[in-house]
Amino acid sequence: MFDLGTGLRYSCGQSGVPSPFRGACLLTHMHWDHIQGLPFFMPTLRDGAHFDIYAPTQDDGRTVAEVFDAIIRPPMFPISLRELPGTFNFHDVADDDFMVGGYQVRSRLVPHIGNTLGFRVTWGGKTVVYLSDHQMPLDGSMGLADGARELCEGADLLIHDAQYTPHEFVEKNNWGHCTVDYALWVAAECGVKTLALFHHDPARCDDEVDQLLEAAACEGDKRGVQVFAAHEGLTVTV
Numbered sequence: 001m002f003d004l005g006t007g008l009r010y011s012c013g014q015s016g017v018p019s020p021f022r023g024a025c026l027l028t029h030m031h032w033d034h035i036q037g038l039p040f041f042m043p044t045l046r047d048g049a050h051f052d053i054y055a056p057t058q059d060d061g062r063t064v065a066e067v068f069d070a071i072i073r074p075p076m077f078p079i080s081l082r083e084l085p086g087t088f089n090f091h092d093v094a095d096d097d098f099m100v101g102g103y104q105v106r107s108r109l110v111p112h113i114g115n116t117l118g119f120r121v122t123w124g125g126k127t128v129v130y131l132s133d134h135q136m137p138l139d140g141s142m143g144l145a146d147g148a149r150e151l152c153e154g155a156d157l158l159i160h161d162a163q164y165t166p167h168e169f170v171e172k173n174n175w176g177h178c179t180v181d182y183a184l185w186v187a188a189e190c191g192v193k194t195l196a197l198f199h200h201d202p203a204r205c206d207d208e209v210d211q212l213l214e215a216a217a218c219e220g221d222k223r224g225v226q227v228f229a230a231h232e233g234l235t236v237t238v
């Protein structure tokens with residue numbers, strides 16, 4: 001899985017999950033919206049569960065394990081991570097290429113706020129890229145860091161930050177995110193087949209997302225990129 005947001009509470013309930021549970025997460029960064037689901041992820045709250053978490057090395061020298069240990073403990077949470085029944089294994093990664101199960105994973109540090117990774121996962125000849133939080137150039141121009149380009153090149157599916165309209169970006173240009181237009185530009189620039197607009201602004205309602213999608217899909221048609229808006233419960237076949 002990618003990231004550990006609140007959706008974890010509602011995904012993979014007790015039924016249908018093999019026991020003992022074995023899982024792995026590619027975690028982009030430590031901001032709240034990406035980590036707070038972890039202690040509520042039911043499959044890991046059972047004896048024998050084993051969960052590997054790959055996350056960015058911190059620039060203050062702390063390991064990923066130390067960061068989680070500092071967050072999941074009283075008074076923020078009733079017990080510490082070590083007291084949960086499952087085993088959590090934390091792996092510090094940066095610009096790396098590695099295997100998780102049978103999946104080929106490429107991680108690259110990408111522009112955001114604090115150390116943040118994007119991931120490229122390849123399996124069975126298909127590639128999915130996850131770039132959830134991506135700071136575009138502050139002046140609103142189009143440009144792409146080498147690491148991000150290495151992730152996106154020729155992907156079948158790119159799940160990309162699409163938080164702002166150009167007008168909103170002017171107000172919040174250093175908040176670590178980008179516009180829908182930028183997401184589409186990255187996809188077209190890197191020869192991506194399908195773009196999932198993701199990390200919608202939290203204040204956006206569904207109708208507004210639909211409107212942004214309509215414009216982006218129309219523009220995507222012209223540039224050879226299929227575009228859709230990610231939403232809760234959506235299943236995509238690659």
Ligand SMILES: [Zn+2]
Nearest residue numbers: 031112133176
């Ligand atoms: Zn973030």
Ligand SMILES: [Zn+2]
Nearest residue numbers: 031033034133
């Ligand atoms: Zn975020």
